[in-house]
Structures are given as structure tokens and as C-alpha cells.
Amino acid sequence: MFSNKEEFKAVFLKKLEMMHGKRFEESTIRDQYQTLGNMVREYISKNWIQTNERSRANNHKKVYYLSIEFLLGRLLGSNLLNLGIREVVEEGLHDLGIHLQDIEESEADAGLGNGGLGRLAACFLDSLASLNLPGHGYGIRYKHGLFDQKIVDGFQVELPEQWLRHGNVWEVRKEDLAVEVNFWGKVDASYDGGRLTFRHVDSEKVMAVPYDMPVIGYGAKTVNTLRLWSAEPAKTFPTNKNVMQYKRETEAISEFLYPDDTHDEGKILRLKQQYFLVAASIGSIVRTHRRQHGHLYQLHEHVAIHVNDTHPVLAIPELMRVLLDEEGMSWDDAWHITTNTISYTNHTTLSEALEKWPIHIFQPLLPRIYMIVEEINERFCRELWNRYPGQWKRIEEMAIIAHGLVKMAHLAIVGSYSVNGVAKLHSEILKYREMKLFYEVFPQKFNNKTNGITHRRWLLKANQELSLLITQAIGDRWIKNPETLLDLKPYAFDASFRQELGNVKQKRKVLLAKRIYQQTGIVVDESSIFDVQVKRLHAYKRQLLNVLHIMYLYNRLKEDTSFSIYPRTFIFGAKASPGYYYAKRIIKLINSLADKINGDPQTNEQLKVIFLENYRVSLAEEIFPAADVSEQISTASKEASGTGNMKFMMNGAITLGTLDGANIEILEAVGKENIFIFGLTAQEVLDYYQNGGYRAHEYYHHDRRIKQVVDQLVNGFFRDAHDHFEPIYDSLLMQNDEYFVLRDFAAYAEAQERVEAAYRNRDRWLQMSAINIAHSGYFSSDRTIQEYASDIWKIKPML
Structure with missing residues (x-):
């Protein structure tokens, strides 16, 4: 249908009438976008299927990239480009009196991210497919992305970002592949043939329904998959809640990216999102692997699971749960497989971004997962004691659970085989400052992979x-x-x-x-x-x-x-x-x-x-x-x-x-x-933080330029300011300018x-x-992904 512009025009006009029940002359830009998008998705469906079949037939090791964010942007233009059909489409539409640019601008940005983290994940998916590498993304299908920003009287106002208002032409709902996810409840322990077993009972069940989107590589030989999970009610409702409350709480899991977590209610929802993502993704990965190999004992030889920052780190205890409770493995076997399957990228040196979850929230929401994290922590602390006898402070600082908190970055390092930073300086800071104690224990895990863009x-x-x-x-x-x-x-x-x-x-x-x-x-x-x-x-x-x-x-x-x-x-x-x-x-x-x-x-x-x-x-x-x-x-x-x-x-x-x-x-x-x-x-910055010696007031008093602009924050220079900028003024002088602006x-x-x-x-x-x-x-993210593929994931191109 894209071999020449005449054929394209004929198919486009026919499909538009069939899809929308109207003549071309009556169609809107959105009708035309939906028609073109459907044509592209149909065009690549054969390659999409063949990519999966090629991967299965050749028994390629695959990587699954788990990220709470995927900042995809608009997909029509990049898909046409990667397929090599943009020129044919542009010429054909021009003959029909349509500008391709107008159609592209009618597409909503898939704003399922907040910034660099989510955009990096999207670039990585593009490079994986373009390099013919078997790699798929797993994320959450947020009904609303971050938010639409409006500026009103100079202030940011947040409006719901409704990217799905008109549907998503690129996705395929696959209800038959839904995964059940369990929250709350309790854990029953019993002996089965002399072996202690655990069952998560009386849980609140949520269905994770996958929506698959094609990730089209440049040249289109490889079409990988981005699977986004939508939270939907299960058939069996919990008895302790009314139906509407359960429905609202369930759908909230995949409604908004980054709910406000200043209160416990928001923290619970964020933790729910994180476990929902990993439980659904691990369930899907395990099901695919079992279908091909029958058991999970060589999972790490066929599968690499990568967690993008700490948000998906619960993949570690969740995979342990599957191997222990569903597969019946010993702890040592399960731990060997898990720690050879999961790799972790750290994206920050900011302490507030290194997630820590209060036990009083974590334990009741995820009772079996908490038990497993507790056991990981006990065993790790025992190893540390054997290595550093009597060094209680070191063990306290490295513990996964301490002072009423579960420390996700610590869990990530202990439970993965690779820990990478995203620039040379960042990786050095991780090794010699932020994660220094862990680097001394696990030097072989730490490496650098400088970020890239597509x-x-x-x-x-x-x-x-x-x-x-x-x-x-x-x-x-x-x-x-x-x-x-x-x-x-x-x-x-x-x-x-x-x-x-x-x-x-x-x-x-x-x-x-x-x-x-x-x-x-x-x-x-x-x-x-x-x-x-x-x-x-x-x-x-x-x-x-x-x-x-x-x-x-x-x-x-x-x-x-x-x-x-x-x-x-x-x-x-x-x-x-x-x-x-x-x-x-x-x-x-x-x-x-x-x-x-x-x-x-x-x-x-x-x-x-x-x-x-x-x-x-x-x-x-x-x-x-x-x-x-x-x-x-x-x-x-x-x-x-x-x-x-x-x-x-x-x-x-x-x-x-x-x-x-x-x-x-x-x-x-x-x-x-x-x-x-x-x-x-x-x-120099680290020296200031460690040794003190920075006095913002000195720069304020000794540089006329600085004093003038800082004073203007509060002296009436801005007529509409009132006291809006006092917190900025105070941050520079009263709080000693934490980020050394002056x-x-x-x-x-x-x-x-x-x-x-x-x-x-x-x-x-x-x-x-x-x-x-x-x-x-x-x-380029091609270079970055080639480094991940060869150094961390050990995956090879599908020829």
C-alpha cells in the first residue's frame, strides 16, 4: 500500500471511508490521522509478528526494559521515517490537498514521562529495534500523563493531560494476556513434604491488562514491543470494600503518572504503581519463558531484565517470589537466577531521589514481598558481619531495611549483577561517594554507560x-x-x-x-x-x-x-x-x-x-x-x-x-x-558540602551586581510580586544557597x-x-545500547 503514491492514495481513500463512514471531502484531520495510523500499523504487523517468531525460533536472549516512564512523544512521523515511506505518504497526501505536517500535529504527545528518564527509555527502545536487538519495554499505560501546563498570571496551572481522549491508534489491547496482581491480605505458612511454603491469601486482586505498541526500527527489519499495563478490576471483588471504592482505587493505579506522595495515601498509590508494573511484567516474562522452555532454571541464560532507576526495583523480590512460591526452588537457586537476571541503572546523586519506603506502608500492602526483602536483608547483613565483624555502623549504613525504611537503591545493588551510572563523572561519584561502601563489597558490579539520544x-x-x-x-x-x-x-x-x-x-x-x-x-x-x-x-x-x-x-x-x-x-x-x-x-x-x-x-x-x-x-x-x-x-x-x-x-x-x-x-x-x-x-562542590566554608552572604555583600538582583526579588522591583519571591530570596541568603548560585x-x-x-x-x-x-x-543512543548489549545484557542482533 506504500509502494507508490497512486496505490497509497487509493488505499487511503478506501480505508478512510470504511473506518469513518464518510466521504473524504467530509473527513476531519483527526479522521485522516486515524486512517493513516491504522494503515502504518497494518503495514508493519507482518514484521512485528516475524520479529517475535524469529526471536523464538533462534532462541535469542532477550532484554526486557522496565521503566515507570516512557516519554514517547508523537509516533507517526518517526514511524514513517523508520519505515522509509515518508516521501510516498507526503506526496500522496499533497495530491489530495492534505499537508502531512497538519496530520502529524493532530497527534497527541504520548506524555508518559516527566523528563530525561522517560525520554531516555524511549530513545533506548528506538535503538534496540534499529540495531535489530531483541529488546522490549514494559511500562504503565497512564490514562493521564504528567499534566498539561498552562501559565495563568505567570503561575503554572496543571490540567489533566488527556493523550487518550481520542484513543491510541498504535496500541493493541491483549486482554487474553492479562496478569493478576495481588495487594494487601496476609501470608500463610505451611509445610509441604517437609518444605516450608508460603501462600498470599485474602488479597485484593487487580488485573493488569496489556496494551502493546510496535517499536519500529530504522529500516523496519525489527519491530519490537512496548507493553503498557492498564489496571482494571478483577472478576472477584474484595469483600471488605464496596464495589465503587474498589473500582476507583484499582483504576487510580494507572490513572496518573507520579501521584502526589506528600501524604500516606499518595505513597500507597505510588508503591502500588511500582509493584503493579513489576508484578505484571515479571508475570508476562515468566509466562513467555515457560511456554518456550518449560521451567525457569535457565531463565538468566535466556532473559535479561533491566530496571531503569529504583522505581521497578521490586522486580527483584517479585522474581524471587515466583521462583520460590510458584516454581518451588530453594532460596540459593532462586537467588542465583535473580541476581544473574536483573541489572540496574542509577540515574541520580540526589538523596531525595533515592527512594525509601516506610515499613508501615510497605509491609501491609505487599506482605509476601516484604517477607522476601526482609530475608534478603538478613542474609546480606550476615555476609557483611562475616566480612566486617564488629563494624555495626557500616552494616547499619548498608542495610536494605533500617530505621523503619526499606531502601530501594540498596536492594537494587544487592539483588542485581550490574549497576551502572549514566556519565563518567556520575559513575565515579557513585563508586567513590554515594555508593562507596557498596563499591568496596561489589566492585565487579559497577560500570558506566554514558547516556545517548536517538x-x-x-x-x-x-x-x-x-x-x-x-x-x-x-x-x-x-x-x-x-x-x-x-x-x-x-x-x-x-x-x-x-x-x-x-x-x-x-x-x-x-x-x-x-x-x-x-x-x-x-x-x-x-x-x-x-x-x-x-x-x-x-x-x-x-x-x-x-x-x-x-x-x-x-x-x-x-x-x-x-x-x-x-x-x-x-x-x-x-x-x-x-x-x-x-x-x-x-x-x-x-x-x-x-x-x-x-x-x-x-x-x-x-x-x-x-x-x-x-x-x-x-x-x-x-x-x-x-x-x-x-x-x-x-x-x-x-x-x-x-x-x-x-x-x-x-x-x-x-x-x-x-x-x-x-x-x-x-x-x-x-x-x-x-x-x-x-x-x-x-x-569543589563536594568539599563545600563535607567541610563547610561557603557563606552566600559574602558574595551578596561583595558583588554589587548580586546584591542588586537578589534585593530586587523582594524590594518592589516586580510590581506583581507581593511576597511570591521571598522563598527564593530566603533560599539564597537565609538557607545559604544550597546550589551555589551566587x-x-x-x-x-x-x-x-x-x-x-x-x-x-x-x-x-x-x-x-x-x-x-x-x-x-x-x-547517539545506538552507541549506548551497543555497550549495554555487549557488556551487561549479553544479547546479540537477530540476523
């Missing part, structure tokens, strides 16, 4: 103009072999190539300027420097440092009429977690500053501030190609890796960043002359001056841009 979405799809320019220069090998982007490096010194590169960037800036006007009504200078910081709003990512510097520039422009800057458009995009009130004040601050600056005729020709609401994957695809400057200014040691830095780099933006996360590896790749680095090092301010301001000076030399700037693009191939 260049097919973030360059080939998002920036077609730049992709075409690259292909004209070096051919199209880079699409399948991104490391060959290095062949572009000599072109950085070619004047005509630099000219074309500048033209491509300018076209994308014009397009983003149009989007900004549509969304905000603000006209921005398309020839200004587009300085962009888009990412989750968190104090350690230091959007505040950026804002305070913009305030300083504004002050100087107002006070000194002889001072001028190269026109600059500062662009922000970010969502703050609904309960993170400090982050929401930063959003208000950005918008208050934008109102003040954009409405000031004295400065607004040189300075504009834009906050693009509802930052998401599809909006990111418009922003990255247009950016000149990539703001990666987190407090050193706090950002595990970052992937936005890679997306900007791949699209020719120059990084302005700290020595944090993967910024360090970008620096190593491009050289110090092609990046702007400033600020404290990770070691300490790095002077270095940041100086780095921004270097940015402006470099940009004024247009030819040199474009050379830097080309060098960044050429070195970005290393940061």
Missing part, C-alpha cells in the same frame, strides 16, 4: 534541513552509523559549508519565532542569539542563575545608556512537579521578568525573555534545531548525565555549561575552544560575555557549531 528523531526527523546538508556533504551512512558524523569535521573549515549551515540555522530560528508569536503574541528578533534552557524545573538545574543574570543585564542596560549587548532572546521551557512549590515560584519569576523586560521599549530591542508553556517532546523538536546557545548550568555533581545537552549539540548549538554530567564528555570530544565552561568543579554568578556572567564575543565572529561561531555536530555521533 539521532533519528532528534536530527533526522526534527531537523530535516540540517540532515539533508549533512548527507550532501558526507553521504547517508551516518543515519545507521552515527559515529561517521565525524567525517563532517573537515567541513567545519569549508566556508561554503559554514554558509549553508548558517542558512539552515536561520530557517529554523524563523520557524521557532513564528511558534513563539503564535503561543505568546511576542515578536522576537530572528537574528538575535537564541539562548535556550529547556528541561525539568529543579533547583539544582539552576534556572535561577540564568534568571538572575538576565536581571543583571536588564539593570545595566537601564542604568548605562552607553552599554549595549548583541540582541539576545532567552527562551525557557519547563514543568515543575505539582507539589514542588519552590520550583513553581521560579516559573512565576521567569514570567514576571519576561513581562517587565518585554514591555520595556528602552531594552526590548536588545533583550527578550520567553517562557514556552507546556514543554513536551513535540515542542522540543522545534526548539533544539533553532537554538544557538545550550544552557547546561546545573550545580556540578548534581546532574547525572543530561540528554538535552546532546540534543542541542547534535543540532549545532554551543554548550554553555558547568563541569557536570555528560558536559564533561562533550568537552573532551569538542575541545575547550568549542564549548563555554564555567563554575565550580564537582570536587558563588557561580561572576563566572557565569564572564562566560556569557565570552559567548557574545564568539557569536559576533559569525564565521568562527559556525565553525564551532559544525565541530559540535561532527562529534555528536558518539552521543
